[in-house]
Amino acid sequence: MDMTRRPRRLRTDGVRPLVRETDLAASDLIAPVFVDATTDERVPIETMPGHERVPVSEAVARVEEIRETGVEAVMLFGVPESKDERGSRAWAEDGVVQEAARQITAETDAYVVTDVCLCEYTDHGHCGVLEDDAAEDPTLTVRNDETLELLGDIAVSHARAGADMVAPSGMIDGMVGAIRGALDEDGHTEVPIMSYAAKFESAFYGPFRDAADGAPSFGDRRHYQMDPANAREARREVSLDVEQGADVLMVKPALPYLDIVAQVRERHDHPVAAYNVSGEYAMLHAAAEKGWLDLESVASESLLSIKRAGADLILTYFAEDVADRL
Template identity: 85%
Template sequence: MELTQRPRRLRTDGVRSLVRETDLAASDLIAPVFVDATTDKRQPIESMPGHERVPLDEAVARVQEVRETGVEAVILFGIPESKDERGTRAWAEDGVVQEATRRITAETDAYVITDVCLCEYTDHGHCGVLESDAQSEPTVTIKNDETLDLLERIAVSHARAGADMVAPSGMIDGMVGAIRGALDEEGFEHVPIMSYAAKYESAFYGPFRDAADGAPAFGDRRHYQMDPANAREARTEVALDVEQGADVLMVKPALPYLDIIGEIRREFDHPVAAYNVSGEYAMLQAAAEKGWLDLEETAYESLLSIKRAGADLILTYFAEDIARQL
């Protein structure tokens, strides 16, 4: 039999890269940075090898390290010096993210994105204002509309500090519209919103909660983060955020939800972001430490799969390592 189709012809060196369908570049990546107001020295994050919480005085140096690898954008997460029931340090003018943002934007050319949420700032570790009986219930319910007022204050405080983009992550109904309205009213029409549009109630967040000191003190987040079983719901959530003015649409986590990334890419024209979360990072690190996987190769392949699924931007703890390879 004569073979007319031989796909292997295009897999040889020289032509292989010319016909490659998907490319990964350092400019596709966003590096998370944890700034800790409770410490005066860098603190390694045990569950995320290679990452640290950095004190405010080292925030600029940390971002400069990121930029040296070719990664252009960072997303800031803050660990405040104190917490309370409503998370008031989240919108304080002298808050940890606000001060870090001022310093980083003044001294570096990094593109600064800020996380807009309350879980790292509330003493209960949830992403909003709790119902009065929340602690007595197995699953926590938050006051949605009252929480929106606080998210508006956080986003505006970040914009005033110089944030290039804000990223609301709490999966609060109406959060994009509320934040867009507040930013526009305060003269920050130019500040885009990257919404965590489809954020699942996932088991892959564990190491991040250690890193950002944001684990719930009781209960879980099932009532405001998405059920991992649902795909149609993701389309609804994303469509609502688009209607409310989201500029970038994020899916979180990434690897277990490549189908969602692909579907959002096909149905919407907005840029799509994916968060390659802490658990995805930690499991590859653990396997590599056992000698079961090659870390560099599996990390690169993982990010390439996220890009191939349709993500334009990838938030990942591998950002610096992969950028150095590229």
């Protein structure tokens, strides 16, 4: 062995931080916020310890709590007062996300990102307008092009309410172009789009669907969310969103798809985001409750691995706890 090569020389306490290749900061993190129009008090989310749905009246207070930890950006998800076949409360001027965005942008300095999708607002729980007989025929799901117009309406309503950025998450073909066109036509040329550019049909979403009341009432989302087996397809999906005008490129989930994060980082100059999803959060909490893992350590290590893979931004339920320690 050539003993002139000793990597351990750079692992002593004095030099270790100087040669560290990846750093994690509170400014890298986005904290999800669930705003619920059906309640007038905070409701704990059983499957996501430490998180809760908040009424619109508590949205500002909730964001201020997040800001105190050093996290500067939040992502708003809404639970509407009612649902219908087309999800019409998603673009209502007095909708839950719209009302929360107005108050948060007026009373705080938080950077507000809004989720642009229909699954929380439709009575069937799918991310768009259903094809005829979709509930009976598993080969049918969402009408792609008819859904695009509604996504544009949602994004415009969020921008009018003060959203700093919109984030379409439905994996509908052409969604970025449709939203960019709708925003520009309404005068919101400065509002960027963070596209869920590679969103996989993952088993890690379960707790979120409990939190946002957005689980499909029948079938699944395999016809519009990506097959977890496919990486080349992910690269095509991301490239299409770049062509349509996406400003930030999101990969979801994060930890099982770090290879996709790394490939997007290598191929594109855009900022890359990764969603450290509810199942990733819940499984670490569950293991920690069993005494099998140290929650603080594995949370920090998980986020560091996402950053090391190439993510510039991380949407995570660990945002407050990790940022507070940073």
